[in-house]
Amino acid sequence: MSCPICEKRKPERFCPAKGEKICAVCCGTEREVTIDCPSDCSYLVAAHRYENEHQRSLPADTPLLEEKIPQDTVYGHQQLMSALAFSIAKFCAVQPSATDPDVLAALQALAQTYKTLGSGIIYEKPPDAPLPRELYGALIALLTEIKKQQAERANSASWKDSEIFYLLVFLYRMGLLRTNGRPRSRRFIEFLRGQFPQAPEVKREESRIIVP
Numbered sequence: 001m002s003c004p005i006c007e008k009r010k011p012e013r014f015c016p017a018k019g020e021k022i023c024a025v026c027c028g029t030e031r032e033v034t035i036d037c038p039s040d041c042s043y044l045v046a047a048h049r050y051e052n053e054h055q056r057s058l059p060a061d062t063p064l065l066e067e068k069i070p071q072d073t074v075y076g077h078q079q080l081m082s083a084l085a086f087s088i089a090k091f092c093a094v095q096p097s098a099t100d101p102d103v104l105a106a107l108q109a110l111a112q113t114y115k116t117l118g119s120g121i122i123y124e125k126p127p128d129a130p131l132p133r134e135l136y137g138a139l140i141a142l143l144t145e146i147k148k149q150q151a152e153r154a155n156s157a158s159w160k161d162s163e164i165f166y167l168l169v170f171l172y173r174m175g176l177l178r179t180n181g182r183p184r185s186r187r188f189i190e191f192l193r194g195q196f197p198q199a200p201e202v203k204r205e206e207s208r209i210i211v212p
Contacts, residue, residue: 003021003022003023003026004018004020004022005018005022005023005026005030005034006023006025007025008023009024009025009026010023011023011196012024013027013029013039013043015035016037016038016040016041016125017035017036017037017038017041018027018035027043028047031044031182032044032180032182032183032184032185032186033182033183033184035184036064036184037184038090038185039190042106046130047071048180048187051180051187053078054176056176056177056180056181058176060197062173062176063108063112063172064085064108064111064112064115064169064172064173065173066168067166069169069170073163073166073167074166074167074170077163077167080146080159080164080167081167081170081171082162082196083142083146083166084139084142084143084167084171084193085171085192085196086104086192086196086205087138087139087142088106088107088135088139088171088189089187089189089192089193089196090139090194092186092189092192093193095131095134095135097131097185098131098135098189099177099183099184099185099186099189100175100178100179100185100186100187100188100189101129101183101185102129102132102135103132103135103188103189104172104174104175104176104179104188105129105132106122106127106132106135106136106139107132107168107171107172107175108172109125109126109127109132109136110136110139110140110168111165111168111169112125114127114161114162114165115165117161117163117165118165120185143164146159147159174188175188178191181186
């Protein structure tokens with residue numbers, strides 16, 4: 001018998017995605033590329049553990065890398081960031097085909113939109129692919145609802161578009177560092193599910209906004 005993928009080497013590892021044994025080389029090269037690996041695959045878990053110990057660095061041409069994120073924005077608005085992260089995790093829970101590249105495309109596009117809001121020239125360009133576009137719309141709806149609830153409360157201060165922009169950039173960079181660059185990777189999604197298992201309460205001064 002030979003590996004069903006390369007048809008050359010001896011199959012030694014059982015692949016739960018394929019339902020049969022494949023060779024170690026194909027397991028390593030096709031994992032999260034052509035093979036849609038389940039999150040509990042022991043070889044995938046071991047690979048992710050290794051990747052956690054060898055963190056990626058962002059290349060110089062990374063979009064939005066030139067933006068300097070104020071530390072007080074990230075540390076002072078953790079609940080809003082948690083609401084955004086939870087919404088992403090919730091969206092991906094009902095969209096099992098969602099991958100890290102889908103999430104990153106939506107975050108990058110939304111951050112670019114909020115960057116134009118700060119300049120006074122609104123230019124919105126949602127992602128072209130259907131799934132990232134749907135997530136983009138879901139996050140827009142979340143932020144619109146939060147702003148609407150704040151406007152209805154007399155003593156509530158509104159979130160600035162610049163603050164939201166920096167939080168989106170922060171999440172985008174977090175995703176780039178958490179994923180492994182493979183087209184079917186879900187490392188960042190799994191991280192969000194583990195870190196934000198339930199909807200947080202978003203507060204701003206006297207405001208008490210419950211995010212569903």
